[in-house]
Amino acid sequence: MLFNIPIEFLLFAGTLLGVAVWHERNLQIAVGGLFSIVGYKLWAQHFALLPHFTHEAPLILNLLGLLLGFAILAKHFEESGLPDLMPRYLPDDWKGGWLLLIMIAVISSFLDNIAAAILGGVVARRVFAGRVSVGYLAAIVAASNAGGAGSVVGDTTTTMMWIAGVPALHVTKAFIASAVAMTVVGIFASRAQQRYQPIRKDPPASSMVDGIELSVVSSVIATRLITVALIIAGAATSNILLDFPAAGAWLAILIGAWFHPIPWREARNAFGGAIFLIALVLSASLMPVAALPAASWHTTLGLGFVSAVFDNIPLTALALTQGGYDWGLLAFAVGYGGSMIWFGSSAGVAIASSFPEAKNTGLWLKQGWYVPVGYVLGYFTLLLLLGWHPDILQAK
Template structure:
């Protein structure tokens, strides 16, 4: 039952996103209320009889996302207890270049590890390097770097893994690295210089610093488990939690991190489920302009269903699409799982207006990266839908 030719579901979802942006201290309550409103409308007013089947279909995605967000919160604590974040500053350059190198490292890590973990590691290190005085603009830079690194790798992001499984050659996805490089350079320099003005890099680690190799081994175990389970099972959360259980025999597991991160994880799941209930059956005809627009859409609309629709439709340039839906979510803190993970570490990131004001470099970096890739290689769509 459309209102002014706009489906009611879209209006309810738009109100939910607006509520999240304005009432950032109540974002969880707003997201859950929005999901309930959309579900009730589809079940009662629209009489959608397939709701239960729909939620069961989303069960695997939800469990994987929940497992990753909570599991990587435990990883972050193990990483912090290893004392590596205290040790790393001695190897970073002085002044703003130290912050820039850190963002580049986050992008590199994300190319072979899930972008959530890369963002969390970057956030933990930044907290130590800047004595926990990290600007929202720099947090946006961390999220952008993690999403940029994953955009060109078929194991670095859920959307690119979906393309790979569907039959898109990894080399086609890898073209996104061209756009990601431009985006990281621009966004990274702007964010690092602004962070240096906000609070400079602290170069003096504690004297006689001793690394805890047990905690570091658990970090490596969790990272390895995520990679192996992602490639072998397409379910990285299984490997993460298997490693966490094994790690409990080496060092005590910081279970308290689960309760700290639960609310943020459920917030993202509520938004993902709300987005999955939108009556979108197909995207506009594939073109460079459509792909460019999808980058902005992915900042507020979960990029997993967008990617699924694009794969079903076919005819896209997969390198351009991988960058668009991968990097585009960085423009708003709740636009990607990496952004939500960072906001669990730094609650000040949940202020959407501050994110947009201080993270202005992210949408500019998106435009520059997309334009560079398009101008260099052009538009080369696959002739048939991916299998």
């Protein structure tokens, strides 16, 4: 202990501070922080490292598989030509950006939030002519996390609740808070993005797809879309059946290789971001947190802010073990809360891999100020409408 604070917490806090300040070296800082925590626990506590990492291995493999696999998914989706057609169907003013955020949230409700954020980023890059503000990138991450918060198949944390015995209907209450948050975030983010770079009114003349007729007869485009659909369906199916969406995603990627070569370069580009997230997740798992404060709406509200810097998976596991939470409020808090900082959620790390400017934590907080505002307003709206209704028994 130092100043009555466990050394591990100080090392982890130093790692997060380093990532926030020196974002150009975020990977080196995160890995260095992990090694410092591991080294301390081995030296001072004779920590049993192998059993701990063996326990965390399924989660790590799943995160690695999803981040790399969905990077490949994004490339297939980009080359299908559909993102170029989006300006035809989105309004020509700020409401187009808002509608895009709503679409991302809807997609995330039945697909993993990482994939929803990546696909949203691909479309945003096209409809805003490659100039996407950091504030709008924060809104994309918020939309993907908001959509997944109310669905037991939309986020790892809600899936954990479902498997532990929390009824799916208890989690769906989070959609009320998500709707309020996305109303606030969507309006402010879309207006700011429209001032930064207006949405394109028409697809470019060189677009691969020029009308529905061509898309129907083009076997190249059709097979790209088939591959995209296979990856989405594979991830969703294996998430429900195996609680391991990466397995289904990669099986679909291999099947899709019959139609188009696998764009391995995209996976290599996403590898650094995946290792960064894994280092933070492992560091968080090594923290000496045996239990959370007593379950209450105050505690749950605070967990949302904690999720912005501390991985929400171990927080959710502790809450399930402890019991006594309102699972709808908790699902929104730990799901959406990570959107407040880019490295607070896997969706944010995925977006930052495609848009390196998003790694500027100060810019994320400055331009994306409406994300925490949306969190507070959404949380208290749900609390005031439905109240605090904890489960007396622990989830099973």
